[in-house]
Amino acid sequence: xxARTLFRAHKDxxxxxxxxxxxxLGAASKAGNKKLTSAQCKALDREETVxxxxxxxxxxxxxxxxxxxxVLLVLQGMDTSGKDGTVKSIxxxxxxxxxxxxxxxxxxxxxxxxxxxxxxxxxxxxxxxxAIFNRSHYEDVLITRVQDMIDKPECQRRYGHxxxxxxxxxxxxxxxxxxxxxxxxxxxxxxxxxxLDDPDRQWKFDPNDIAQRKKWDAYQRAYETxxxxxxxxxxxxxxxxxxxxxxRNLAVATLLLETLQGMKLAYPPPDAKLSSxxxx
Numbered sequence: 001x002x003a004r005t006l007f008r009a010h011k012d013x014x015x016x017x018x019x020x021x022x023x024x025l026g027a028a029s030k031a032g033n034k035k036l037t038s039a040q041c042k043a044l045d046r047e048e049t050v051x052x053x054x055x056x057x058x059x060x061x062x063x064x065x066x067x068x069x070x071v072l073l074v075l076q077g078m079d080t081s082g083k084d085g086t087v088k089s090i091x092x093x094x095x096x097x098x099x100x101x102x103x104x105x106x107x108x109x110x111x112x113x114x115x116x117x118x119x120x121x122x123x124x125x126x127x128x129x130x131a132i133f134n135r136s137h138y139e140d141v142l143i144t145r146v147q148d149m150i151d152k153p154e155c156q157r158r159y160g161h162x163x164x165x166x167x168x169x170x171x172x173x174x175x176x177x178x179x180x181x182x183x184x185x186x187x188x189x190x191x192x193x194x195x196l197d198d199p200d201r202q203w204k205f206d207p208n209d210i211a212q213r214k215k216w217d218a219y220q221r222a223y224e225t226x227x228x229x230x231x232x233x234x235x236x237x238x239x240x241x242x243x244x245x246x247x248r249n250l251a252v253a254t255l256l257l258e259t260l261q262g263m264k265l266a267y268p269p270p271d272a273k274l275s276s277x278x279x280x
Contacts (some may be wrong), residue, residue: 003238007239008237008271017184024251025045028247052250057095059257064268069174071123071174075179081188100123102131117165120165137162142226147191166230179238180238192213240255
């Protein structure tokens, strides 16, 4: 089964904590490999992910050379779900030409003075580029709704804005894939504690994460609604189990590769006029 089928969210999708711990790809998913240890499965997952990123690099080179289409990869998830780690794992060894990662933090005063999509639209990919959004315009129907910064009618209006925005991007040559990195509440607790316990990683700890964690159920419902309201064939949502970091990286790499393969990319044909040209 293709990953784009395996992880695709559907219109009545509901988040399930048990799904966050699923291992649906790689060595752990193969019945014949049940005797492998967890460490061995992780090592094989890493090897497979590296192989996939090599293929992604080749397709990205074609995309950049062709300069016709664009790719927008949206990564959403609860705090500690691994958005940064996913970007590092998949894109660390890919030519940075034609790749751009954008991390959306709290809006600035200038951004707040514009409509909420203004700061996002500025960073959508150009022709030949893969843009990776670490958080995105979906924050404006997630944290804003959970924190009661907007009411339900305004949230519904924003779903409509987002659907129209993504439709426009698709109509003008952007291939969109949106991925929710799904972790369990217990997994988040462990990851937050690991940050606190490691002096070299405490800089990643934000006390606000604890406050947001208290609203875990509200965020889960907000994500469910956002996914259901904005999933479309031209802008699909995928839910990736992310308690296992190696499985997460493998799944996202597989989804991206399948998407690139479906774009029928190729290097531009050679110019016949140059076939006999000699450089003096």
